[in-house]
Amino acid sequence: xxxxxxxNKVVAFFLLASFFIPLVIYTFTLAPSITFGDSGELxxxxxxxxxxxxxxxPFWTVLAKLFxxxxxxxxxxxxxxxxxxxxxxxxxxxxxxxxxxx
Numbered sequence: 001x002x003x004x005x006x007x008n009k010v011v012a013f014f015l016l017a018s019f020f021i022p023l024v025i026y027t028f029t030l031a032p033s034i035t036f037g038d039s040g041e042l043x044x045x046x047x048x049x050x051x052x053x054x055x056x057x058p059f060w061t062v063l064a065k066l067f068x069x070x071x072x073x074x075x076x077x078x079x080x081x082x083x084x085x086x087x088x089x090x091x092x093x094x095x096x097x098x099x100x101x102x
Contacts, residue, residue, distance in 0.1 A: 011099065018095040019088050026084030033076045043079045 034040040038052070045052040046064035067082035068075050 015092060015095055019092040022091045023084060023088040026087060027081065030077065030080050030084055032080075033074060039076075039080075043076050046079050046082075047075050 031039075034043060041052050042057075042061075042064075044050065045056075046061050047068050049061060049065055051058075052061070063086070064079045064082045067078045067085070070078050070081075072078070073081075
């Protein structure tokens with residue numbers, strides 16, 4: 001029983017580490033404003049809940065809109081932070097998949 005609890009604490013620690021370590025790294029290397037390419041169009045679409053070029057990415061637009069409501073830095077930084085946040089979640093999900101595979 002004790003080894004089961006210790007194992008769960010270790011797994012929980014590594015699960016949280018697989019989220020927070022990439023989040024910190026992504027946040028420090030975040031683009032502070034609009035970059036080249038479609039970023040300006042996508043940030044504007046997220047801020048105004050508009051439609052970017054086809055296919056439009058409506059789910060991403062709604063999720064990025066939630067991050068534009070955070071009262072810190074510029075809107076471009078907040079939308080870029082949403083991408084860092086979801087990338088960190090994907091690394092945590094990858095850790096969970098590896099747990100079930102092995």
